[in-house]
Amino acid sequence: MDMFMEYVWAFIIGGLLCAVGQVLIDLTKLTPARILTSYVVAGVILGAIGVYEPLIELAGGGATVPLTGFGNLLAKGVREAVDENGLLGAFMGGFTSAAVGVSAAIFFGLIAALIFKPGTKINENP
Amino acid sequence: MNISNEEYGEIAKRVSPPSAMTKTIPMAFLIGGGICVLGEALLNMYAALGFSQDNSAALTSMTLIFLSALFTGLKLYDRIAQHAGAGTLVPITGFANSVVSPALDFKTEGFVLGLGAKMFTIAGPVLVYGISASIIYGIIYYIVKLF
Numbered sequence: 001m002d003m004f005m006e007y008v009w010a011f012i013i014g015g016l017l018c019a020v021g022q023v024l025i026d027l028t029k030l031t032p033a034r035i036l037t038s039y040v041v042a043g044v045i046l047g048a049i050g051v052y053e054p055l056i057e058l059a060g061g062g063a064t065v066p067l068t069g070f071g072n073l074l075a076k077g078v079r080e081a082v083d084e085n086g087l088l089g090a091f092m093g094g095f096t097s098a099a100v101g102v103s104a105a106i107f108f109g110l111i112a113a114l115i116f117k118p119g120t121k122i123n124e125n126p
Numbered sequence: 127m128n129i130s131n132e133e134y135g136e137i138a139k140r141v142s143p144p145s146a147m148t149k150t151i152p153m154a155f156l157i158g159g160g161i162c163v164l165g166e167a168l169l170n171m172y173a174a175l176g177f178s179q180d181n182s183a184a185l186t187s188m189t190l191i192f193l194s195a196l197f198t199g200l201k202l203y204d205r206i207a208q209h210a211g212a213g214t215l216v217p218i219t220g221f222a223n224s225v226v227s228p229a230l231d232f233k234t235e236g237f238v239l240g241l242g243a244k245m246f247t248i249a250g251p252v253l254v255y256g257i258s259a260s261i262i263y264g265i266i267y268y269i270v271k272l273f
Contacts, residue, residue, distance in 0.1 A: 006170075007163055014162025014217070015155035021212030022154035026147045032215050033248045036224065039216060040256035048263045061165030064183055065190065065217045066158070067252075073183075074260035082268050090264025094257045100184040101191065101218065105225040105249065108195035113229035113241050116199035 010062035013055065017066040036067055043071020073097045150211050157206065157213030165190060165217070187218055194222035199230065224248035 021039070024030050030038070046052040052072040056063040063069055077097025081089030095102075168189050172182035197203040203223050207214040214220055225245050232244035246253075 010166035011159040015159025018158025044259040065165035078264035094260035109225040112195040112199040
């Protein structure tokens with residue numbers, strides 16, 4: 001695919017996924033925690049029914065960077081683990097595929113929390 | 127009190143009520159889309175360095191999470207989030223921010239029950255429901271495969 005269009009689609013699809021989140025925040029007053037949780041679960045469902053992989057084909061980072069992409073990664077990991085290990089795989093694949101993201105968030109989070117000083121929260125509408 | 131137009135604009139922006147959706151949604155779109163374009167650039171960079179597709183994706187997530195932790199520590203992420211709304215929440219950087227921000231803020235309450243526990247205030251529920259949904263899918267997938 002043309003390199004330029006790849007970035008355009010990443011911008012459009014990624015932007016749209018975020019815009020949907022903003023609509024939910026503005027209209028339903030869903031808290032950020034609920035938005036993030038809903039996005040991951042939605043990603044698992046979209047990955048399970050097979051509509052998320054085509055979106056990644058089209059948008060690349062536009063589909064993998066939003067948290068629905070993380071959900072899709074969980075579904076993909078479980079599918080591969082079940083193919084390989086049977087029913088036990090249902091309890092393996094999720095953590096296997098989430099390992100890098102979760103480990104990175106924990107480790108870099110710990111380092112950042114140790115290095116930086118807590119400050120006054122600037123964000124008034126968390 | 128002497129203030130410039132810019133300063134006045136800043137103050138007016140700070141005290142005015144939450145902006146209308148005509149402003150919040152385009153901002154979420156632009157900044158969220160921008161973060162995804164950065165992700166796409168990282169994906170292509172790691173692929174060009176010879177990493178497999180899966181490893182490029184993992185390294186991209188790692189890089190974005192690292193940047194988010196750094197920007198959260200520098201108090202820049204929250205400043206951007208004020209304007210971006212869901213644009214900085216929905217990308218994986220928002221997940222990282224939700225881990226780093228409480229860890230930093232509750233450091234004063236101790237390293238175990240402060241930093242260590244509060245780190246999962248938002249990441250906890252995300253994992254509980256995300257992992258559970260994936261297990262349910264795995265069981266359904268296993269059963270469907272039998273027939």
